[in-house]
Amino acid sequence: MEKLSVSGKIDSLQEIVSYVIEAAKSAGLDKKSTYKLRLAVDEIATNIITHGYEEANLSGNIDIFADINDSNLTLSLEDTGARYDPYGQIGVEEKDLNKPLEERSMGGLGVYLAIQGVDKYFYERVGEVNRNIFVVNSNK
Numbered sequence: 001m002e003k004l005s006v007s008g009k010i011d012s013l014q015e016i017v018s019y020v021i022e023a024a025k026s027a028g029l030d031k032k033s034t035y036k037l038r039l040a041v042d043e044i045a046t047n048i049i050t051h052g053y054e055e056a057n058l059s060g061n062i063d064i065f066a067d068i069n070d071s072n073l074t075l076s077l078e079d080t081g082a083r084y085d086p087y088g089q090i091g092v093e094e095k096d097l098n099k100p101l102e103e104r105s106m107g108g109l110g111v112y113l114a115i116q117g118v119d120k121y122f123y124e125r126v127g128e129v130n131r132n133i134f135v136v137n138s139n140k
Contacts, residue, residue: 001019001065004016004019005061005063005064006064007061007064008049008059009049009053009059010049010050012049013045016037016041016042016045016064017041017042018066018083019066020042020075021024021038023035023066023073024073024136025072026039026068026073027072027073028138033137036136037075037116037136040115041075041118041134044132045062045077047109047111048062048079048084049062051082051084052081052084052130052132053123055080055082056081056082057082060081060119062077062079063077063130064077065080066086067088068138070136071136071138072119072136072137073135073138074133074134075136076132076134077128077131077132078132079130080130081130084130085125086111086115086123087123097104116135118136118137119135119136119137120133122135
């Protein structure tokens with residue numbers, strides 16, 4: 001699939017979701033896998049926009065790439081926003097999971113669920129670029 005480049009703004013989330021659904025369809029993913037991938041990408045894209053761009057007073061794009069082969073679909077999100085490593089949020093979230101609802105921190109659970117919803121997830125910072133990589137095994 002061709003790369004999609006969108007503005008790093010909340011208004012772009014629907015375009016991102018449409019791209020993910022089309023990539024999942026092209027890869028032959030079932031509805032459950034497509035749904036989990038869609039949620040994962042939506043959560044990370046929202047964090048890129050909120051933390052990487054808006055809170056850092058930066059602007060830029062999010063580039064989305066899909067690579068489909070016989071065994072999996074790999075989606076990559078790249079941005080030039082502030083560094084935001086989702087793995088840095090997981091330790092806090094796992095501690096919160098064992099607390100009663102009224103004692104849990106507000107927000108943050110989405111990153112944990114996003115990473116758990118795909119077969120593999122990677123984050124890396126290459127120069128000034130954040131790269132979030134999602135891998136979902138094919139149902140073919």
